Amino acid sequence: MTHQHDDAPGSATPPRPADWIPTPITADLVLGALDLERTEHGVLPHRLPARARAQCADGQLAMAExxxxxxxxxxxxxxxAVELDTLPTKTLYLGAPPRPDGQYDLLVDGRPAGRASAPGGNVLAVDMSTGSAETRPGPVGTVRFAGLPDRMKDVEIWLPYNEITQLVALRTDAPVEPAPDRGRKVWLHHGSSISHGSNAESPSTTWPALAASLGGVELINLGLGGSALLDPFTARALRDTPADLISVKIGVNLVNTDVMRLRAFTPAVHGFLDTVREGHPTTPLLVASPILCPIHEDTPGPSVADFSNFSEGKILFQAAGDPAERAAGKLTLNVIRDELSRIVKQRAAEDPNLHYLDGRHLYGEADSAELPLPDQLHPDAATHRRIGERFAELAFRSGGPFAARPA
Structure with a gap:
C-alpha cells in the first residue's frame, strides 16, 4: 500500500519489484538522532540516548523523544524512485476528529522536492478525560517518491515530527551511498514543544529546521514537547553530543507544568549550563528565553486545557495560577526572562562564548496581534516560519552569536 501527496515528484511508472535495490538503514544514513534502537520491525530513532531514557519514566517524555x-x-x-517502509505510531484523541497523518518531506540537493505521508501504522488512543492511553497495532505503510532527476544527487527524507516512526526498509531503483560530509557546522538545539515543531506544516518547516536551512548548518533538534524541564539527563545528552553551536530555550514548560519555584530554578539553570560546558567549554552557547505567550506572561501555571470545543478538534489552554503567587516564588515567563538574563550576564563575565536571546525578539507583542497563538500556547505554521527566519537573522547574521568567526 502506498500513498503519494499531490506535490510529490511526478508519478512515473514504478520500477518492477525485481528492479528495486534494498539498502539497510544504518546509522550513517540517519542524521539528527542520538540513538537507533533495533526493534522487531527495523530501527527506531531516538533523540535521547538509552541512559537518559532509563532515568525518567514519564510517558510524555518517552513519546516526545x-x-x-x-x-x-x-x-x-x-x-x-524511492520507497521507504515505516511503522508510524499515530496519536488519536478520543472524542476529537482524527488528526492528519504526519508528513515526510523530500529534499533534493537541499531543495524541497515532495511531500508524502504513510498509511497504516499503530494508533495510540488517548483519553484526555482520564489520561489513559492504549496502543492499537497496525500495519507497516510505504512512503513513495517518484520522478526524481536522473543524476547523482543528495536526497533527504525528513521524518514526521509528530509520529513515532520505526524505519523498516529503504528501496531505490539505483544504488545508494552515504552522502558526503558537506563541511557544515552542527547546531544542537534544545527546547519545548514549540522547538519540537508543534503545529508546523511539516518536518522541514519547523522553526529550527527553517533556521538551520537559512543558517547553512546541520540540525540536531532536542526540542522535546512538554519536557524542557532542565532535566540533568538532557543536559548530559547535550554535553556528550558533538556540536559546533548550541542553543537552549528555557522557560515555558517550567511554567505550564508548574514543577519548580524560583529558588530551585536559578541553581538548576546554572547546573544545566555547567553540565553542557563540561563537554563544550568554548562552543558558542545561546540561552533563549520564551517567546511571548500572553496567558503566562505574568500568571503562573499550570496550564489547563479547555475541552468545551474538543469534539471539533479545538483546545484552548488557560493559565490556572494566580499572579499573587509570584511572591511565593511561582514562575511566570517574565520572571524567567529576568532571571535568565541575569544568570547569563553573570556567567558571561567569565564565559565570552555564552549569549542571551530574549524570545520576544522572535515573537513579540506585534507578532501576537498579527498571528495570535491559535490555542494560546503553540504557534501555527506561519508563525514557525517567522520565528525560524528571525532566529536565523539574529543568531547566524554577521556579529550574531552563531556567525562564522574569522579563520
Whole structure:
C-alpha cells in the first residue's frame, strides 16, 4: 500500500519489484538522532540516548523523544524512485476528529522536492478525560517518491515530527551511498514543544529546521514537547553530543507544568549550563528565553486545557495560577526572562562564548496581534516560519552569536 501527496515528484511508472535495490538503514544514513534502537520491525530513532531514557519514566517524555523531529534519512544516489517502509505510531484523541497523518518531506540537493505521508501504522488512543492511553497495532505503510532527476544527487527524507516512526526498509531503483560530509557546522538545539515543531506544516518547516536551512548548518533538534524541564539527563545528552553551536530555550514548560519555584530554578539553570560546558567549554552557547505567550506572561501555571470545543478538534489552554503567587516564588515567563538574563550576564563575565536571546525578539507583542497563538500556547505554521527566519537573522547574521568567526 502506498500513498503519494499531490506535490510529490511526478508519478512515473514504478520500477518492477525485481528492479528495486534494498539498502539497510544504518546509522550513517540517519542524521539528527542520538540513538537507533533495533526493534522487531527495523530501527527506531531516538533523540535521547538509552541512559537518559532509563532515568525518567514519564510517558510524555518517552513519546516526545521518540518522535523524530529533525531526524532525516540522507543519502546520495542516481535513483529516480524511492520507497521507504515505516511503522508510524499515530496519536488519536478520543472524542476529537482524527488528526492528519504526519508528513515526510523530500529534499533534493537541499531543495524541497515532495511531500508524502504513510498509511497504516499503530494508533495510540488517548483519553484526555482520564489520561489513559492504549496502543492499537497496525500495519507497516510505504512512503513513495517518484520522478526524481536522473543524476547523482543528495536526497533527504525528513521524518514526521509528530509520529513515532520505526524505519523498516529503504528501496531505490539505483544504488545508494552515504552522502558526503558537506563541511557544515552542527547546531544542537534544545527546547519545548514549540522547538519540537508543534503545529508546523511539516518536518522541514519547523522553526529550527527553517533556521538551520537559512543558517547553512546541520540540525540536531532536542526540542522535546512538554519536557524542557532542565532535566540533568538532557543536559548530559547535550554535553556528550558533538556540536559546533548550541542553543537552549528555557522557560515555558517550567511554567505550564508548574514543577519548580524560583529558588530551585536559578541553581538548576546554572547546573544545566555547567553540565553542557563540561563537554563544550568554548562552543558558542545561546540561552533563549520564551517567546511571548500572553496567558503566562505574568500568571503562573499550570496550564489547563479547555475541552468545551474538543469534539471539533479545538483546545484552548488557560493559565490556572494566580499572579499573587509570584511572591511565593511561582514562575511566570517574565520572571524567567529576568532571571535568565541575569544568570547569563553573570556567567558571561567569565564565559565570552555564552549569549542571551530574549524570545520576544522572535515573537513579540506585534507578532501576537498579527498571528495570535491559535490555542494560546503553540504557534501555527506561519508563525514557525517567522520565528525560524528571525532566529536565523539574529543568531547566524554577521556579529550574531552563531556567525562564522574569522579563520
Amino acid at each position: 521518540a518522535q523524530p523531529s529533525g531526524v532525516r534519512l540522507v543519502f546520495r544516489t542516481r535513483a529516480t
